[in-house]
Amino acid sequence: MKKKLLPAILLVASLAFALVGCSNPTGATKPVDDGKAQFKSEIKFYGSTTLAPVLSQLSQLSQLSTNFNEHYGTWDKVDSQFEKKDIAIYVSGAGSSAGVKSVIDGVSDFGMASRKVSADEKAKIEGYQEFKLGMDALTISVNPNNNLTKLKDSLTSDEIKKIFSGEFKTWHDVDPSLPATDIVVVTRDIGGGAHEVFQKAIMGDSQIRADVIQAPSMGALVTKIMENENAIGYASYGMVNQNKGKLAPFKVDGIEPSAENILSGTYKISRPLIILKKGTLLPQEKAFMDYVVSNEGIDVIEKLGFVPNK
Amino acid sequence: MNQILEKLVSFLSRLFTALSAILLFLVIIFIARESLQIFREVNFFDFISGISWNPLAREPKAGILPMILGTVYVSIVAILISLPIGIGCALELAALENERLKSFCTSVLGVLAGIPSVIYGFIGLLVVVKFLEKNFLLAAGESILSGGIVLAVMVLPYIVSSAAETMEKSYKQYKEPSLALGVSKSYMLRALILPNAKGAILTAMILAFSRAMGETMAVMMVIGNSPILPQLLGKGETIPALIALEIGTAGLGSLHYHALFSAGFVLMMLLIFLNALLYLIKKNLTENLH
Numbered sequence: 001m002k003k004k005l006l007p008a009i010l011l012v013a014s015l016a017f018a019l020v021g022c023s024n025p026t027g028a029t030k031p032v033d034d035g036k037a038q039f040k041s042e043i044k045f046y047g048s049t050t051l052a053p054v055l056s057q058l059s060q061l062s063q064l065s066t067n068f069n070e071h072y073g074t075w076d077k078v079d080s081q082f083e084k085k086d087i088a089i090y091v092s093g094a095g096s097s098a099g100v101k102s103v104i105d106g107v108s109d110f111g112m113a114s115r116k117v118s119a120d121e122k123a124k125i126e127g128y129q130e131f132k133l134g135m136d137a138l139t140i141s142v143n144p145n146n147n148l149t150k151l152k153d154s155l156t157s158d159e160i161k162k163i164f165s166g167e168f169k170t171w172h173d174v175d176p177s178l179p180a181t182d183i184v185v186v187t188r189d190i191g192g193g194a195h196e197v198f199q200k201a202i203m204g205d206s207q208i209r210a211d212v213i214q215a216p217s218m219g220a221l222v223t224k225i226m227e228n229e230n231a232i233g234y235a236s237y238g239m240v241n242q243n244k245g246k247l248a249p250f251k252v253d254g255i256e257p258s259a260e261n262i263l264s265g266t267y268k269i270s271r272p273l274i275i276l277k278k279g280t281l282l283p284q285e286k287a288f289m290d291y292v293v294s295n296e297g298i299d300v301i302e303k304l305g306f307v308p309n310k
Numbered sequence: 311m312n313q314i315l316e317k318l319v320s321f322l323s324r325l326f327t328a329l330s331a332i333l334l335f336l337v338i339i340f341i342a343r344e345s346l347q348i349f350r351e352v353n354f355f356d357f358i359s360g361i362s363w364n365p366l367a368r369e370p371k372a373g374i375l376p377m378i379l380g381t382v383y384v385s386i387v388a389i390l391i392s393l394p395i396g397i398g399c400a401l402e403l404a405a406l407e408n409e410r411l412k413s414f415c416t417s418v419l420g421v422l423a424g425i426p427s428v429i430y431g432f433i434g435l436l437v438v439v440k441f442l443e444k445n446f447l448l449a450a451g452e453s454i455l456s457g458g459i460v461l462a463v464m465v466l467p468y469i470v471s472s473a474a475e476t477m478e479k480s481y482k483q484y485k486e487p488s489l490a491l492g493v494s495k496s497y498m499l500r501a502l503i504l505p506n507a508k509g510a511i512l513t514a515m516i517l518a519f520s521r522a523m524g525e526t527m528a529v530m531m532v533i534g535n536s537p538i539l540p541q542l543l544g545k546g547e548t549i550p551a552l553i554a555l556e557i558g559t560a561g562l563g564s565l566h567y568h569a570l571f572s573a574g575f576v577l578m579m580l581l582i583f584l585n586a587l588l589y590l591i592k593k594n595l596t597e598n599l600h
Contacts, residue, residue: 094558095558095559096559097558097559098558098559181449182449182450183449184449184450189535189555189556189559190366191365191366191556191559191560191566192558192559193559207364207367210362210536210537210538211534211536211538211544211545212536213450213452213534213535213536213545214534214535214536214547214555215535216527216530216531216535216554216555220435220531223435223436224435227435227436227439227440228443228449228450228451230449230450231450
């Protein structure tokens with residue numbers, strides 16, 4: 001009995017190793033490690049759901065023929081000094097704060113954030129570096145069928161604050177000529193990056209009303225505004241451009257959310273699109289980041305409706 | 311050689327069984343460990359009976375009663391809608407003589423169960439929510455009712471498949487005696503098959519209920535996610551939706567983070583309780599049969 005146990009254990013052990021081997025995304029092409037530091041063929045991006053599509057478009061195979069993977073495929077084609085290994089760039093969206101956290105914890109290579117990184121957070125990241133890709137803004141948008149759009153094209157910060165805090169309950173409160181239908185306020189999750197930007201720029205210390213609809217993504221927020229005539233929410237500038245004519249953005253304090261105003265910071269509710277990194281970049285990471293901030297990267301950012309940093 | 315192989319297989323199967331059992335306990339221990347820390351700051355009773363949720367405010371409040379009620383409310387609405395439909399469907403399937411039609415219906419239900427929940431959520435957002443807005447004159451159609459309707463469709467296959475199985479067995483058993491006595495088919499279904507399937511229906515109900523309570527994405531898309539006390543035509547939030555929405559932004563180790571884990575712990579306890587109930591009912595049923 002005892003004798004048979006040993007081969008059984010060995011078999012289980014080998015099975016376990018075989019299973020571990022499967023989890024390696026580079027698969028069987030793993031070269032023999034002869035003492036040299038291994039060439040890292042994967043780059044992981046983690047964070048903001050606003051930025052994730054930008055980086056996926058740039059890295060993964062997509063309809064754009066100018067992306068990094070399709071151009072090169074393996075690292076040695078990017079630079080002859082790199083090893084011949086498949087380029088593997090993983091992008092996952094989980095929110096700006098999660099992105100910053102992942103860099104602090106060292107679980108991702110790059111973090112994506114669509115808000116400013118606080119001094120506190122920077123202090124926790126050794127050798128903090130950031131790449132500013134561009135700017136996005138939150139526009140105060142309603143459905144184009146909302147009659148308020150016919151009455152005015154600008155809302156003051158105070159009006160917005162009253163709408164979002166619940167002081168104005170119906171559209172009648174906003175303008176006496178409108179019917180007394182309930183205002184449907186749509187936000188992202190309170191505590192997320194987008195809401196933080198909005199809270200700082202408009203709400204200050206005021207609380208948002210309790211019965212807002214918390215949309216699980218910016219896409220869902222915009223869909224809600226497009227579907228509901230009584231809805232108001234902070235749709236991102238990029239989303240407004242992608243859905244031209246289906247959303248009606250207001251000026252805030254008379255300032256239009258235009259590319260110039262957003263870039264110069266005159267438009268109040270804007271946020272930077274940042275990629276952050278702990279420590280120095282590996283050569284292959286630098287090659288990819290050079291590509292991201294190149295003209296092609298700017299093109300993608302513009303195509304997705306954001307304001308690139310020129 | 312054969313003997314060794316047999317020993318090996320039995321050893322491996324035992325090992326993996328143990329592993330999966332241990333996994334459950336590890337999950338419970340992990341969640342309990344992460345969630346217990348909040349009770350240093352908030353009393354447990356306040357946590358489950360508090361009605362305001364604002365863990366990020368200067369004076370953080372973590373009360374998850376609205377979410378507990380929301381979770382239960384949505385699931386009850388879903389069961390109320392899907393149970394009559396599900397039982398009717400199961401009876402029909404059990405009594406269906408046309409084998410080809412029957413296997414077609416069964417596979418349709420199978421496909422229904424396989425549709426990803428985000429698709430249900432999307433359809434719910436565009437169809438159910440829109441419908442409620444138009445016909446109930448609601449400002450926003452996001453409500454407990456819309457969540458219940460979407461969930462009802464999602465749990466329907468579970469109810470049908472677990473009820474139909476038992477009904478089919480008793481249909482086969484009573485078919486010939488009923489025919490011999492000249493009893494009509496509808497009388498047989500009503501007076502024999504349905505009462506006989508009581509236990510199976512109850513099992514199906516609990517199974518569907520626990521499935522409904524854990525559903526995240528579809529519910530999150532149509533329920534509005536407002537942490538307020540739920541009303542049928544008002545917005546609400548469920549525990550899975552709360553966790554999915556906020557865990558990504560909760561600072562590691564913060565009160566917010568632990569509060570979300572505790573909410574998950576409460577949900578898990580509710581589900582374990584339901585499963586225990588299911589087990590007891592099943593045991594009772596099989597004992598009664600013998």
